[in-house]
Amino acid sequence: MTLSKIKQLAALGIHQPKEVFCQLDRNALIGHAIQKGEASLAENGALNILTGKFTGRSPKDRYLVKDEITENRVFWNEVNQAITPDAFKKLYDLTTEYLSAKELFVRDCQVVSSDDLSKHLLVVSTKATQDLFASNMFIETNGIEYTEVDWTVLVASDLQVPNFQELGLNAPNCVVIDFSRCVVLVIGTGYTGEIKKSIFSILNFILPVQDGVLSMHCSANVGKDGDTALFFGLSGTGKTTLSADVNRNLVGDDEHGWSDNGVFNFEGGCYAKCLGLNPQQEPEICGAIKSGSLLENIKFHEGTAVPNFEDASITENMRVSYPLSYISSYKDVKLVDAPNNIFFLSADAFGVLPPISKLTIEQAMYYFINGYTAKVAGTEMGVSKPTATFSACFGQAFMPLHPMEYAELLRDRLKKNPDTKVWLVNTGWIGGPYGVGRRIKLAYTRSLIQAALSGELEEYPMEVHPIFNLKYPTFCQEVPEQILGAKQLWGNDDAYDEQAMALKSLFENNFKKYQDTYFTTV
Numbered sequence: 350m351t352l353s354k355i356k357q358l359a360a361l362g363i364h365q366p367k368e369v370f371c372q373l374d375r376n377a378l379i380g381h382a383i384q385k386g387e388a389s390l391a392e393n394g395a396l397n398i399l400t401g402k403f404t405g406r407s408p409k410d411r412y413l414v415k416d417e418i419t420e421n422r423v424f425w426n427e428v429n430q431a432i433t434p435d436a437f438k439k440l441y442d443l444t445t446e447y448l449s450a451k452e453l454f455v456r457d458c459q460v461v462s463s464d465d466l467s468k469h470l471l472v473v474s475t476k477a478t479q480d481l482f483a484s485n486m487f488i489e490t491n492g493i494e495y496t497e498v499d500w501t502v503l504v505a506s507d508l509q510v511p512n513f514q515e516l517g518l519n520a521p522n523c524v525v526i527d528f529s530r531c532v533v534l535v536i537g538t539g540y541t542g543e544i545k546k547s548i549f550s551i552l553n554f555i556l557p558v559q560d561g562v563l564s565m566h567c568s569a570n571v572g573k574d575g576d577t578a579l580f581f582g583l584s585g586t587g588k589t590t591l592s593a594d595v596n597r598n599l600v601g602d603d604e605h606g607w608s609d610n611g612v613f614n615f616e617g618g619c620y621a622k623c624l625g626l627n628p629q630q631e632p633e634i635c636g637a638i639k640s641g642s643l644l645e646n647i648k649f650h651e652g653t654a655v656p657n658f659e660d661a662s663i664t665e666n667m668r669v670s671y672p673l674s675y676i677s678s679y680k681d682v683k684l685v686d687a688p689n690n691i692f693f694l695s696a697d698a699f700g701v702l703p704p705i706s707k708l709t710i711e712q713a714m715y716y717f718i719n720g721y722t723a724k725v726a727g728t729e730m731g732v733s734k735p736t737a738t739f740s741a742c743f744g745q746a747f748m749p750l751h752p753m754e755y756a757e758l759l760r761d762r763l764k765k766n767p768d769t770k771v772w773l774v775n776t777g778w779i780g781g782p783y784g785v786g787r788r789i790k791l792a793y794t795r796s797l798i799q800a801a802l803s804g805e806l807e808e809y810p811m812e813v814h815p816i817f818n819l820k821y822p823t824f825c826q827e828v829p830e831q832i833l834g835a836k837q838l839w840g841n842d843d844a845y846d847e848q849a850m851a852l853k854s855l856f857e858n859n860f861k862k863y864q865d866t867y868f869t870t871v
Contacts, residue, residue, distance in 0.1 A: 353496055354455060361501065362445035367452045375484065375641040381477035388478050392654040394640030397647050398478050400539040404646050404664035406546060407538060408746050410520050414527040422558065424751040436516040437527050444534050447508045448473060454480035457495045458487035460548055462683045463613035466560060469495045474504035481643050482541040485670040488617035500531045500551060506539040526550060545620060546747055549604050552615055554749040556606055563607040563758040566744030568592035569600040577612055577685050578802060581743040582694030583722050587776045589621045591798060593633040598680030607762055611684045623647060623667040626658040630791055637675035644669050687766045690801055695722045696777030698737045700786040701849040703835045705797045706773045706819035710763045713771040714756045717742055719859050739859045753867035772801055780838035782848060796827040816849045
C-alpha cells in the first residue's frame with residue numbers, strides 16, 4: 350500500500366487497519382477468497398459465493414441523506430427514504446471504526462465511459478470477493494491510483510447497526526447515500542448488487558441535474574453498420590439476454606446515459622441472472638463464466654463443482670458478474686450514436702399486451718413512466734412469484750428524481766432524434782395470465798426484435814389494438830400469426846377484454862399518480 354493510500358484512508362477515518370490490499374488483480378483476489386473460505390471454485394474457474402440472508406436488494410433499507418442538496422430535488426417516497434445528516438454521521442463513524450479493525454481491500458475505479466462525464470470511485474471492502482465484484486463491474490483504471498476521488502463506497506457487510514431504530518432505520522442493515530459527503534455506506538448485507546445499484550442511483554441524480562443527461566436502466570448494443578439499440582426493463586425481463594446478441598456488438602449490460610453526443614455505458618461489467626441458463630439460448634453469457642467471474646448463490650451438481658443453474662433452492666435471483674471483455678461480441682467504445690431503436694421490455698403477467706407494438710413519442714413517455722412488468726421472483730426480498738408491478742422509468746428503485754423529469758428528458762431526446770423508433774415488447778405471458786397462459790418463446794421475441802432492427806417490421810401490415818391503442822404487426826416471419834394480436838390465443842374474447850381493461854385501468858391510475866405529484870411540486 351502506498352503512502353497516499355494510507356493518508357486517503359486516514360482522511361476517511363480509517364486508521365491502522367490490520368492489512369490493506371490495493372488494486373489486486375483477479376488471480377490474486379481468487380487466491381485470497383479461496384484461502385479465507387469466502388468462496389468455492391467452480392469447475393469452469395469461476396468463484397461461487399453465498400451472500401447470506403440477503404440474496405437480493407432490500408429496497409426498504411435504502412436511504413438518502415436529506416440536506417440542502419437533496420431536500421427540494423429528490424422525489425421523497427417509500428423508495429427514496431430520508432435520513433438525517435446526524436444519523437448518517439453516526440453510521441459513518443460506526444462503519445469507519447469497524448473497518449479500522451479489519452483487513453481491507455481497496456480499489457480505485459471509474460464509472461461512466463464518456464471521458465467528459467466520468468467519475469472516480471474508491472471502493473473499500475472487507476472481502477476479496479466484494480473487491481472482485483467492484484473490479485468486474487466498474488471501469489478499470491489500468492493501475493492508476495487516484496489521489497482525489499468523486500465518490501467513496503464503504504462496504505461493511507458483516508456489521509450490524511445496534512441502535513438502528515434510534516437512527517430512523519427499519520433494520521440493522523442499510524444502504525445510505527450522502528450527496529454532500531459523496532459517500533455510500535453498505536452495512537449488514539452481503540448482496541453485492543447493492544454496491545452497483547447505489548452508484549447507479551447516484552448517477553441518476555447528478556447526471557440529469559448537472560449535465561442534462563438522460564440516465565437509463567437499459568442495455569445497449571450496436572449492429573455491424575453502427576446502428577444503436579437500447580433495451581429497457583427490470584431484472585428478469587431479458588435485457589442481458591436480448592442485448593448479448595452474437596450478431597451485434599454489446600456496448601453495455603444495464604446502465605447507460607444519453608447525451609447530446611450519443612450513448613455511453615456507466616459500467617465495465619455485466620451482472621447477469623443465471624436461472625435456467627443454458628449455452629444453446631445464451632451462449633455469450635455461458636461463455637463469460639470462467640476464471641475471474643463471480644457466481645452468487647448457485648449450487649453445484651451433487652458430487653461435482655459444476656454449477657447447477659436449474660437449482661433455485663437458495664434463490665431464483667442467482668447471479669454472475671464478469672467484465673465486459675469476457676463477452677466475445679463486446680465493443681470497447683466510449684461513445685456510440687443516438688439509438689435507432691429503443692425496446693421497452695415488459696413481462697406482462699396479465700397476458701394481454703401484444704408481443705411487440707410501435708409507440709409514438711407520447712406513448713413512449715406514458716409507458717416509460719409506467720414501467721410495467723412482472724416483478725420476477727427472487728430479485729427482491731419477499732418476492733416469491735411473478736407479480737404485476739409498475740416501476741417508473743423501468744428502474745424506480747434507483748431514481749432519486751421525480752419520474753416525470755426522466756420522461757421529459759426522454760421526450761426531448763426523441764424530438765431531437767426523430768428517426769429513433771420506440772417499441773413496447775411483451776416478454777411475458779400470452780394465451781392467458783400468469784398461471785394459465787404460457788411465457789412467450791425467446792425465439793419469437795428475438796425474431797420480432799430482429800425484424801424491428803432491420804426495418805422489416807414496419808413494412809408488414811399493422812393494426813391498432815382497440816383497448817390499448819397500440820400499433821402492432823399482424824405478420825412477422827418465423828412468428829405464428831395468432832400470437833401477434835395477443836387476443837387470439839385466449840379462446841375467450843370476453844375474458845381477454847376484461848383482463849385488458851383491468852390492466853389499462855391500472856396503467857391510467859399509475860400514470861395519474863405521477864402526473865399529479867409532478868405538477869404539484871414544480
